[in-house]
Amino acid sequence: MLENDDDYNDDLPFAADDSAQTYKNWAVPNDLAGLRLDAALAKLVPEFSRSRLTAWIKDNHVTVNGSVVPPKYKLIGGETIQVAIQQDESQQAFVPESMPLDIIYEDDCVLVLNKPAGLVVHPAAGNWHGTLLNGLLAYCPALAQVPRAGIVHRLDKDTSGLMVVAKTVAAQTQLVRQLQARTVKRTYRAVADGTVPFDGKIETLIGRDPHNRIRMAVVPFGGKEAITHVKVLERYADFSYIECQLETGRTHQIRVHMKTAGHPLAGDALYGNPRQPATAEVKAAIKAMARQALHAYRLCFVHPQTQETMQFEAPLPADIYHLLSVLRLQAGMDSAIKTADEWQQRLGTEAEDEDWDDDDYDVDVIYVRE
Secondary structure: OOOOOOOOOOOOOOOOOOOOOOEEEEEEEEEHOEEEEEEOOOHHHOOOHHHHHHHHHHHOEEOOOOOOOOOOOOOOOOOEEEEOOOOHHHHHHOOOOOOOOOOEEEEOOOOEEOOOOOOOOOEEEEEOOOHHHHHHHHOOHHHHHOOOHOOOOOOOOOEEEEEEEEEOOOHHHHHHHHOOOOOOOEEEEEEEEEEOOOOOOEEEEOOOOOOOOOOOOOOOOOOEEEEEEEEEEEEOOOEEEEEEEOOOOOHHHHHHHHHEEEEEEHHHHOOOOOOOOOOOHHHHHHHHHHHEEEEEEEEEOOOOOOOEEEEEEOOOOOHHHHHHHHHHHOOOOOOOOOHHHHHHHHHHHHHHHHHHHHHHOOOOOOOOOO
């Protein structure tokens, strides 16, 4: 399943569907006499595909005169067909589902949460239930009146970190406009393969990989503009700890850009290098993550109502912190820092000493054509 990172730019409303079972009855007209049940039903109920109707017959959701019969059953006319209409999984996608949510800020307009790795943001094929959207509807039922339960941007399933959710249509509209204007600042921290040589800007077009439709890729034309600013925080023997700020928000943007730059993210099953040199301890830490080492660390936006600039940070999750601890230990770095909080505080302070404005970049552009 391809989890989309693109910023939302539309406001299509939705409402949770009623899950109560619906039955419909038809009397078989004489002109359908002699037809098989599946063929006759396709004529009686043209709004559903024949394959779906056949599946319902096989699953005993269709009766003829009160009896279950096979799809090939021949009708003689005058029978009563009853169908228990089955909702698609997609029609159940917006059902509230209670789940723990790490809400770090909330008011009447917005809420900010720290999404764990493994949680799909929005329902889609293969993930109709158990998504963040389902959890938001359970946490705040009023979000059923807001398009996409207030979600305005996404993270990949296996990317952890900060997201902002709008609690009103007006707030969602304002946040979408900020995303379109590229004034929402989203900063990620990640572990990349190899030694990233310098800070810089990656600017390419990103589109669907023509050789593998479940992946995205840098393309020479026809894609969407994608810009990522990369800053190196620490370098180790075979890996680098980096910070990436998104200027745009394309599907898998950081993962694709780092792969294109020759430094895919550690643990990335889709874009990574499974043969990346590493010690047994580092390999074990990467395997234990079971995901790409990518975390949405900092989020900054203008509050839709108060117009106040708000900034939030979410500490590294335990799995990425453990990987970095192993890398630091093997590199003989700063053994006096023993806790995640101490380390996060030091790195956070160092990072904020530098201004992320574009003018401060050395205009080192990494551009690789595939």
